[in-house]
Amino acid sequence: MSERITGTIERINGSLIVGKFEQEAKMGDLVEVGNLKLMGEIVRLREEIAYIQCYESTSGLKPGEPVVDIGTPLVAELGPGIMGQIVDGVQRSEMELWELTGPFISRGANISPLNRKKKWNFEPTVKAGDKVVGGDIIGTVQETEMFVHKILVPPDLEGTIKTLTGGVYTVTDTVGVLETDSGEIDLKMMQTWPVRVGRPIKERLTLSQPLITGQRVIDTFFPCAKGGASAVPGGFGTGKTVILQQIAKWSDADIIVYIGCGERGNEMADVVEQFPEIEDPKSGKKLIERTIIVANVSNMAVSAREASIYMGITIGEYFRDQGYDVALMADSTSRWAEALRDISGRLEEIPAEAGFPAYLADRIAEIYERAGRVEILGSEQNYGSLTLLGAVSPPGGDYSEPVTTTTLRFIGTFWALDSQLAYRRHFPAINWLRSFTRYLEVAARWWSEFDPSWERTRALALRVLEEAAEIEETARIIGEKALPDDQRLVLLVAEMLREGFLVQSAFHEIDRFCSPEKQVALLKIFTDFYNSTRPLIEQGVPIDQIRELDVIREIMRLKEREGEEPIKDARSTMNVQISALAKQYEVNSQ
Ligand SMILES: Nc1ncnc2c1ncn2[C@@H]1O[C@H](COP(=O)(O)OP(=O)(O)OP(=O)(O)O)[C@@H](O)[C@H]1O
Ligand SMILES: [Mg+2]
Structure with missing residues (x-):
C-alpha cells in the first residue's frame, strides 16, 4: 500500500471539501475527511490543493480538521458474499x-x-x-x-x-x-478492482444472441442483444421501473445487477424491502439469490449516487468474467447525470447544455461502452456478456433534453415510453413508432429457428401498425366511416395487434411472460388474419362484416391463455369463419 499523504481542511462547500495536502495527492484517490473519517474522493487537483467530494453529509466539519489520502481509488470488493447483497x-x-x-444512516459507519x-x-x-x-x-x-x-x-x-x-x-x-x-x-x-476502470478482456465479440425478456413488444419488435445496451426513456409514471423489473425477473440472463439511483428515500425503501421478496420464476426461489442491488438512500451525498453506476458495472463485469450472461439495470441514469451536474456545479466548471458539464457525453459513452459480449481472460476460450439497460427520466417527458439525446448515440435499443399510452393504460407504454433497435439482424437469425418467416411476419405487423398511424391522421379529419374499406381493415388489424399483442400486463398470471414460441405463433395469427381478409375486401366484402367475425375476440384473448391448443383452435375457427364469409359473399353476388 502506498504512503498516506496527509493535510488539513481549508474550505467546506456542501459535500465538496477543499483540502491542502503536504505533498501532491492523487486524482481519484479516496480520502478520509475530518475527525469523523468520512469517506470522500479527490475529483480535482491543483498541486497540493485537492477538491474532495464527500460520500456523506459534511455538516459539523470544520476547517483545520485532518484529511488523509488513503492511497487507493474507489474499488469494488469482489468475492463470495456479494450475491444477494x-x-x-x-x-x-x-x-x-x-x-x-x-433509513437515516449514521455518518462514518465503517462496514x-x-x-x-x-x-x-x-x-x-x-x-x-x-x-x-x-x-x-x-x-x-x-x-x-x-x-x-x-x-x-x-x-x-x-x-x-x-x-x-x-x-x-x-x-x-x-x-x-x-x-x-x-x-x-x-x-x-x-x-478488488477500481470501479472507474473496465475490467480487462481478451476480445470484444460481435453480438450474436438476443436477450429474451418474455415481453412481446420488446422481443418481437425492438429486441435487445446479450451484451447490448438499451435505453428506456419515459416521463413520470410511464412504466420504466416495471419494465426493468420485468426484465430482471423474466429475461434469460444468469445474473442481475440492479442499480437504483432513486432520489426519493421511500422509493429506495421499496427496493430494499420488496426486491428480496420477488420470486424467481425460473427456480421458484427468490430472485435475490442471483441479484445484486446497488441502491442509494435519499440522504446519501450526490457523489455516492454518481459512483453507484460504476460500482454496479464493475460487479457486473466480475460475473461476466466468470462466464455468465449478466443483465444490469440502472433506474434511472438521469439521477446519475444530475449528480454529475451537481458535482460539476460545486467545482464551478463552465456548464454546457441544461447545466450539465461538457463532458456528459464522454461519461455516458464510457458507461455504455462497458456493455458487451466478450472473450474473457483465462487460458481457455470462454465467453461472457454484460447487457446494460438504462432508464432515462427526461424532465417533463421531453426527449430533446441532453441526457436522452446523448444516450441515444451510444445504445442499440431505444424503448420510447409514451405518456399518452400510459394514460390510456396501454402497458408496456413502449411507443412502436418512436422506438428502434439496431440488433434486428442478431435477433432475426435466432428467431428464424422457430420460424423461417419471422422477419417477414414481423415486418408486416410493424407495417400495419405504421400505416394505421397515418390512416388515423386522415380519419381524424374525415371520420373513420369515410375511409375506403382496405384502410379500415388496416385500422382493424392494428387495433387487434395493439390490444392482443402489444399490450401485456406485468401483473397477469399468464400474460406477464410470453415464451418465444408463443410470441411467434401469436404474431402469425394476426398477420394471417390480415392476409386472408385482405382478398375479401378486394372481392367487395364490406369491412363491417369482417369486423363482426366472432374469432376476432377469440384471437385477442389468446395472449391470456396457456399452451398451444387455444392458438391452434383459434386458427381453425378463423379459417372456417373466413371461408364461410367468402362463400356467402360469392353466392350473394351471383
Ligand atoms: N407492464 C405493465 N403492466 C401493467 N401495469 C403497468 C405496466 N407498466 C406500468 N404499469 C403501471 O404503471 C405504474 C407506474 O409504473 P412505474 O412505476 O414503472 O413507472 P415509472 O416510469 O418507473 O415511474 P417514476 O417516474 O415514478 O419512476 C405501475 O404502478 C403500474 O400500475
Ligand atoms: Mg420508476
Whole structure:
C-alpha cells in the first residue's frame, strides 16, 4: 500500500471539501475527511490543493480538521458474499446499515463491503504445479443454491500454483500460493478492482444472441442483444421501473445487477424491502439469490449516487468474467447525470447544455461502452456478456433534453415510453413508432429457428401498425366511416395487434411472460388474419362484416391463455369463419 499523504481542511462547500495536502495527492484517490473519517474522493487537483467530494453529509466539519489520502481509488470488493447483497454506491451493505440505523444512516459507519467473518466452502479446480493466468478459475464456492461463484486469478497475475487447499475459509484467508516472476503471492477468494476502470478482456465479440425478456413488444419488435445496451426513456409514471423489473425477473440472463439511483428515500425503501421478496420464476426461489442491488438512500451525498453506476458495472463485469450472461439495470441514469451536474456545479466548471458539464457525453459513452459480449481472460476460450439497460427520466417527458439525446448515440435499443399510452393504460407504454433497435439482424437469425418467416411476419405487423398511424391522421379529419374499406381493415388489424399483442400486463398470471414460441405463433395469427381478409375486401366484402367475425375476440384473448391448443383452435375457427364469409359473399353476388 502506498504512503498516506496527509493535510488539513481549508474550505467546506456542501459535500465538496477543499483540502491542502503536504505533498501532491492523487486524482481519484479516496480520502478520509475530518475527525469523523468520512469517506470522500479527490475529483480535482491543483498541486497540493485537492477538491474532495464527500460520500456523506459534511455538516459539523470544520476547517483545520485532518484529511488523509488513503492511497487507493474507489474499488469494488469482489468475492463470495456479494450475491444477494444490497449495497450503496460505495458498496456499504444497506442491510447492515439499515439494521444499525434505519433509513437515516449514521455518518462514518465503517462496514466492510464483503463480510470478513463468514466462511465459505472453497473447492479447488486446479492443483499445485498448474500454470495459471489472469482470469483462470482456481476453484468454486456454492454461494447460493442456484449460484456457483467461480474464484478467478486476478486479471493482472500469472504464475504457477505452489499450493492450493480446499476447505472452509473467509474471503481474506489465504487459500493457496502463486509463484510469479516477481515472487510468491497469497491467493485469496476476494479480489478488488477500481470501479472507474473496465475490467480487462481478451476480445470484444460481435453480438450474436438476443436477450429474451418474455415481453412481446420488446422481443418481437425492438429486441435487445446479450451484451447490448438499451435505453428506456419515459416521463413520470410511464412504466420504466416495471419494465426493468420485468426484465430482471423474466429475461434469460444468469445474473442481475440492479442499480437504483432513486432520489426519493421511500422509493429506495421499496427496493430494499420488496426486491428480496420477488420470486424467481425460473427456480421458484427468490430472485435475490442471483441479484445484486446497488441502491442509494435519499440522504446519501450526490457523489455516492454518481459512483453507484460504476460500482454496479464493475460487479457486473466480475460475473461476466466468470462466464455468465449478466443483465444490469440502472433506474434511472438521469439521477446519475444530475449528480454529475451537481458535482460539476460545486467545482464551478463552465456548464454546457441544461447545466450539465461538457463532458456528459464522454461519461455516458464510457458507461455504455462497458456493455458487451466478450472473450474473457483465462487460458481457455470462454465467453461472457454484460447487457446494460438504462432508464432515462427526461424532465417533463421531453426527449430533446441532453441526457436522452446523448444516450441515444451510444445504445442499440431505444424503448420510447409514451405518456399518452400510459394514460390510456396501454402497458408496456413502449411507443412502436418512436422506438428502434439496431440488433434486428442478431435477433432475426435466432428467431428464424422457430420460424423461417419471422422477419417477414414481423415486418408486416410493424407495417400495419405504421400505416394505421397515418390512416388515423386522415380519419381524424374525415371520420373513420369515410375511409375506403382496405384502410379500415388496416385500422382493424392494428387495433387487434395493439390490444392482443402489444399490450401485456406485468401483473397477469399468464400474460406477464410470453415464451418465444408463443410470441411467434401469436404474431402469425394476426398477420394471417390480415392476409386472408385482405382478398375479401378486394372481392367487395364490406369491412363491417369482417369486423363482426366472432374469432376476432377469440384471437385477442389468446395472449391470456396457456399452451398451444387455444392458438391452434383459434386458427381453425378463423379459417372456417373466413371461408364461410367468402362463400356467402360469392353466392350473394351471383
Ligand atoms: N407492464 C405493465 N403492466 C401493467 N401495469 C403497468 C405496466 N407498466 C406500468 N404499469 C403501471 O404503471 C405504474 C407506474 O409504473 P412505474 O412505476 O414503472 O413507472 P415509472 O416510469 O418507473 O415511474 P417514476 O417516474 O415514478 O419512476 C405501475 O404502478 C403500474 O400500475
Ligand atoms: Mg420508476
